[in-house]
Amino acid sequence: MEKSQDDNEFCRALVVSIHDVSPLTQRRTYEILLDLAEVGIRDVSLLVIPDHHRRARIADDPEFARWLRGECAGGREAVLHGYFHLRESRGDDGPWKRIVTRSYTAGEGEFFDLEKPTALALLRSGRAALNACGVSCTGFVAPAWLLGSGAEEAVVEADFDYTTRIATVSDFRSGRVHRSRSQVWSVRAGWRRTCSLAWNATLFRAASDSPLARIGIHPPDWDHPAIRRQILKLARQALATRRPMTYGGWLVGTRAAS
Numbered sequence: 001m002e003k004s005q006d007d008n009e010f011c012r013a014l015v016v017s018i019h020d021v022s023p024l025t026q027r028r029t030y031e032i033l034l035d036l037a038e039v040g041i042r043d044v045s046l047l048v049i050p051d052h053h054r055r056a057r058i059a060d061d062p063e064f065a066r067w068l069r070g071e072c073a074g075g076r077e078a079v080l081h082g083y084f085h086l087r088e089s090r091g092d093d094g095p096w097k098r099i100v101t102r103s104y105t106a107g108e109g110e111f112f113d114l115e116k117p118t119a120l121a122l123l124r125s126g127r128a129a130l131n132a133c134g135v136s137c138t139g140f141v142a143p144a145w146l147l148g149s150g151a152e153e154a155v156v157e158a159d160f161d162y163t164t165r166i167a168t169v170s171d172f173r174s175g176r177v178h179r180s181r182s183q184v185w186s187v188r189a190g191w192r193r194t195c196s197l198a199w200n201a202t203l204f205r206a207a208s209d210s211p212l213a214r215i216g217i218h219p220p221d222w223d224h225p226a227i228r229r230q231i232l233k234l235a236r237q238a239l240a241t242r243r244p245m246t247y248g249g250w251l252v253g254t255r256a257a258s
């Protein structure tokens with residue numbers, strides 16, 4: 001018997017996420033969401049930072065909370081994304097840690113090497129901050145996707161349903177790790193932007209058979225018209241064969257279908 005569209009709908013998905021959502025990036029996030037809605041994408045995962053760089057506590061910002069509640073009521077999903085999104089450099093950092101934490105992540109790999117108890121405390125405070133805004137969250141994504149093993153144990157213990165890394169989505173409910181590399185753009189320098197455009201065009205073609213396509217957007221991407229154009233173009237192309245959904249929605253569907 002031929003499979004219906006419904007049987008297949010969770011096999012061909014597009015998850016678009018916006019990283020680093022906070023009062024510091026709210027206006028830009030709103031613009032990105034408008035552009036995505038114009039393309040036909042309303043189900044978006046918003047990766048929210050509870051106190052961005054220790055300068056923007058969401059729980060103390062009623063206007064941000066109201067906005068976030070409205071977005072979640074309209075189909076978006078709030079995902080916890082670190083706590084401060086900042087990793088303090090430490091005296092005992094060796095050369096490798098210095099490369100990863102400063103060059104690769106620009107000092108933002110907050111959950112890269114946290115001890116489990118520290119991670120657990122931040123995860124609980126982060127969830128409480130989102131709840132104080134009137135939204136719930138089932139997922140956690142570490143800043144720069146850098147999640148150490150102690151911190152990952154804490155994510156499970158704090159009862160989150162899932163986490164994502166650059167090449168995987170880990171479902172703690174089913175125990176499955178879904179392989180899917182996220183599109184992501186690096187815009188900090190001109191040469192990085194040029195490389196990003198070429199790499200993402202190639203990656204998009206290479207991932208065309210994957211059940212799940214992922215597009216990860218950072219607010220500074222929208223400062224660069226060529227990057228913004230490519231993201232929207234790839235999103236539009238993906239929609240020809242995929243249904244847009246949030247990480248949470250996709251995982252609920254895949255669990256039910258397996």
Ligand SMILES: [Zn+2]
Nearest residue numbers: 019020143144
């Ligand atoms: Zn981030």
